[in-house]
Amino acid sequence: MTRPATITIEGALAVEALLKSSAFRVQRVIVESGRHGMLVESAGELGIPVEEVSGEELAEIAGYDFHRGILAYADRPEPRLPDREFLQGAKRILAPIGLADPGNLGTIIRSAAAFGADAVLVEAGRGADVFARKCIRASATAIFHIPVFEVPSMPRFLFDAKEYGFVVFGTAANPSAKSLPDVHPGEKSIIFLGAEKDGLPDWFSEHCDEWIRIPMSSEIESLNVGAAASVVLYELFGRRKGD
Structure with a gap:
């Protein structure tokens, strides 16, 4: 694209x-x-x-x-790629996959910066544009303060990331996923968020170390992905800084 x-x-x-x-x-x-x-x-x-x-x-x-x-x-700047130095030092990465709405993507970038993520990771050329006007506006300047990497192949990146000790988490509405308050992110983690309609792609399952869900009222099936990102980030990286 x-x-x-x-x-x-x-x-x-x-x-x-x-x-x-x-x-x-x-x-x-x-x-x-x-x-x-x-x-x-x-x-x-x-x-x-x-x-x-x-x-x-x-x-x-x-x-x-x-x-x-x-x-x-x-x-438009050239796409940034995470290098060896970054992967060695980073501890918290947020990866929204295939989002359609640039406003949601901008909100997620803003939340990632607010709750101490080291970077946001997207797949190059797929889903909402990181530099769309709506995304930049919704990020509320965060896009200028946190690295946003655009990788050509997310599966290939995950193979590399695991070599650096990252644990991969995927968000899901499935009741069998671990409830968010019971999740321990560990020293190095990547949190994946799926697209608004379809969630995370099928290929992701073989790379996911643990599925997590946000506990909520049985009357509500799911949250907007931007809201879900904020809840997950606060619970894992904001509220529990001492873990």
């Missing part, structure tokens, strides 16, 4: 994080006249073209009127 070569970043906090990141080449900034003076100054110091327009013009460019006064365009 071909992804757009240019990505769009919206809002003051996201543009500020973009300007501070060395991982992105910023093409230009468009700002509503009279707003965000410090960001305009920062962009100018970096040699980035800045265009000032009216609020109405910016709404037309953005496609809606809640643009928060500033947009930036940047080159």
